[in-house]
Amino acid sequence: MAKRTGVDELKLLGLLWKESPAGTRSGISKQSITALAVDLADKEGLDAVTIRRLAAEAGVTAMALYPHIGGRAELIELMLDHVAGSTYAKTGVPDDADWRARISAIADANWTSCQEHPWITDAAPGRPVPGPGASAKYEAELRALDGIGLTDIEMDHTLTALVSLVHGTARATIATQRSREPDEQNDAGWWANIEPALTAVIGDQTRFPTASRVSQALGEATGKANDPEGACRRGVTLFLEGLARQRHTDACR
CATH class of the missing domain: 1.10.357.10 (Tetracycline Repressor, domain 2)
Incomplete structure (x- = not known):
């Protein structure tokens, strides 16, 4: 199976596109963990983003995160996609006539x-x-x-x-x-x-x-x-x- 940077690409596609409802007990979701990881990377750099650190920040165990985000390599891909999707959140999509x-x-x-x-x-x-x-x-x-x-x-x-x-x-x-x-x-x-x-x-x-x-x-x-x-x-x-x-x-x- 084709892989890059330790990522199973077919599994990654599922993580990227599948909706992830919040866990009934933990309250966490793919979206919430990804946003938390992006915020942490913005403040402290990408090296600060570890599964253990995110679990501590979210108040859950590390094992609770894996069903939502896969491993760290998949999480980084989710983070990049999250940032890409927010590129025009403040300015809007370019629609000037010029x-x-x-x-x-x-x-x-x-x-x-x-x-x-x-x-x-x-x-x-x-x-x-x-x-x-x-x-x-x-x-x-x-x-x-x-x-x-x-x-x-x-x-x-x-x-x-x-x-x-x-x-x-x-x-x-x-x-x-x-x-x-x-x-x-x-x-x-x-x-x-x-x-x-x-x-x-x-x-x-x-x-x-x-x-x-x-x-x-x-x-x-x-x-x-x-x-x-x-x-x-x-x-x-x-x-x-x-x-x-x-x-x-x-x-x-």
């Missing part, structure tokens, strides 16, 4: 989801087993791309490229945030501390003239050693410009 605004809304919602649930950038599945949350998200995002002149395959490729851009830059942003001390707002202090030593080991200051100029400009403008959030905004802008040119070219054929 296709650029719809695509920007997709990028913004996915960026916000990564910031609110930073662990998802570390736990993204390989070959996805679609659950109701991920399926609803995919449907909503494809509808935002439908009717703008793309083929079905181009729609899927465009959406995958856009979400990958957002998740990649969000992952870099989260990594930078984690590397800072709690009271650090930017990288200015860190750079002031490391710059003399870096200058000394590089030696000849003309070795990397373009890199030196660009990094200095970025640091002066943002106070950051790197700026993945700015890169995301720039990437989405280029993404929209590329789509606009493709639509114009196709219209002229």
